[in-house]
Amino acid sequence: MERREFWFVVGSQLLYGDKVLQTVDARAKEMAAELSKALPYPLVYKATVKSNDEITQLVKDANYTNGCCGLVAWCHTFSPSKMWINGLNTLQKPYCHLATQYNKEIPNEEIDMDFMNLNQSAHGDREHGFIAARLRMPRKVIAGYWKNLDIQKRLSEWMRVCIGVQTSKNLKVMRFGDNMREVAVTEGDKVETQIKLGWQVNTWAVGDLVKEMSAVTEKEIDDLFAQYRTSYDIATDDIEAIRYQAREELAMKKMMDREGCKAFSNTFEDLYGMQQLPGLATQHLMAQGYGYGGEGDWKVSAMTAIMKSMGADGNGSSAFMEDYTYHLVDGQEYSLGAHMLEVCPSLAATKPRIETHYLGIGMNAKDPARLVFEGKTGDGIVASIVDMGGRMRLVVQDIEAVKPILSMPNLPVARVMWKAMPNLTTGVECWIIAGGAHHTVLSYDVTAEMLRDWARIMDIEFVHIDKHTIPQKLEEELLVKDLVWRLK
Numbered sequence: 001m002e003r004r005e006f007w008f009v010v011g012s013q014l015l016y017g018d019k020v021l022q023t024v025d026a027r028a029k030e031m032a033a034e035l036s037k038a039l040p041y042p043l044v045y046k047a048t049v050k051s052n053d054e055i056t057q058l059v060k061d062a063n064y065t066n067g068c069c070g071l072v073a074w075c076h077t078f079s080p081s082k083m084w085i086n087g088l089n090t091l092q093k094p095y096c097h098l099a100t101q102y103n104k105e106i107p108n109e110e111i112d113m114d115f116m117n118l119n120q121s122a123h124g125d126r127e128h129g130f131i132a133a134r135l136r137m138p139r140k141v142i143a144g145y146w147k148n149l150d151i152q153k154r155l156s157e158w159m160r161v162c163i164g165v166q167t168s169k170n171l172k173v174m175r176f177g178d179n180m181r182e183v184a185v186t187e188g189d190k191v192e193t194q195i196k197l198g199w200q201v202n203t204w205a206v207g208d209l210v211k212e213m214s215a216v217t218e219k220e221i222d223d224l225f226a227q228y229r230t231s232y233d234i235a236t237d238d239i240e241a242i243r244y245q246a247r248e249e250l251a252m253k254k255m256m257d258r259e260g261c262k263a264f265s266n267t268f269e270d271l272y273g274m275q276q277l278p279g280l281a282t283q284h285l286m287a288q289g290y291g292y293g294g295e296g297d298w299k300v301s302a303m304t305a306i307m308k309s310m311g312a313d314g315n316g317s318s319a320f321m322e323d324y325t326y327h328l329v330d331g332q333e334y335s336l337g338a339h340m341l342e343v344c345p346s347l348a349a350t351k352p353r354i355e356t357h358y359l360g361i362g363m364n365a366k367d368p369a370r371l372v373f374e375g376k377t378g379d380g381i382v383a384s385i386v387d388m389g390g391r392m393r394l395v396v397q398d399i400e401a402v403k404p405i406l407s408m409p410n411l412p413v414a415r416v417m418w419k420a421m422p423n424l425t426t427g428v429e430c431w432i433i434a435g436g437a438h439h440t441v442l443s444y445d446v447t448a449e450m451l452r453d454w455a456r457i458m459d460i461e462f463v464h465i466d467k468h469t470i471p472q473k474l475e476e477e478l479l480v481k482d483l484v485w486r487l488k
């Protein structure tokens, strides 16, 4: 994997003369170096471009450089936009227009026409903005002084979005078994998905996994068990159940790594030859950045891997989640999210406990070991990707996660409790109107704006339910969007 970086390109033209262009070049170098200190990935100054050929060549280089995750463009001076058309038309990387200015203030005494001609982002960036609008390019526009923390934060988040784009375009999903029988929302058009999102979604036999499991050595299990002991509290006497989960984890990881897969799905309906539904095994794989979806849900699995990659250090606080049950007491309305076993410990408020419990559903010959914990508090989102027939729709809802208001001592799974926006019941109405699934990715560090940017780049529909959403307006929005997406 080449180093991940972003390219900074400054637009100009030849008529300014060498002196002005040298100043622009020096300042752009300084800005990229300064910004790189505040950003999660390096911003590399490439060139001050002045002609059609120069721009086209730079875009070609960007397209063929795997480590280049996106272009950030800015016009210090005026850059006539017809010279950008050929380049932008061939651009295959995410594109951000940073409408900024080198100087913060207009210098009262010093300002003259030379100053004006050097510092003309105000109209240079408008010319540049027009051509992207005219080309109907997906783009992010960020305007403001480049040293402002808020601008740097937005640019940082956009970079993380681009990492999500790169993850998506290279993602391979390993399916063990098919979808849970008769379930609709976990289905989808895999060919259309690969065309739009890049995901390679393919199936491997559970029998192959069982074969891989039997080849795992006791030494490998000892080593992984030691890791479990460091990361988690062991709250069961059934050590064999934990070791069995380690065997499952090692086998799944080997198969995924061999095939280059960063996400997987399985189903409790197809565990032939396995004694336990993978619980702890799946949870510990998710903690390492692998995406997962239960009941064959490859879409939520892929989204989990993508959103994890957008988080801190490329493995943030995002996880497969399922809306399970509601607390509908007036003034205390919450959704309780969990899954049969598989909730990622990146959501945990405290050190997770390894427990074993009976699991009635599925074909478990033994009580599966799993991690049990409460989720963190804080603002977050839940996201669901659904196949509307001909296109994907990404539904995102703002949430506020709370410390669970009940102790639930007999609940044998990890749990997160949250308040949906704008409130629980209206939020549920909006979610159902939009067709959002029961499976979601819950995230504490990917924002709705980031997923809006991601959906724009991937060219799929985006629906956001926030504190202002009302069901009637949402219905109208969906009607219009449905029309637009059928025409596209």
Ligand code: MN
Pocket: 294, 295, 322, 339, 439
């Ligand atoms: Mn489920």
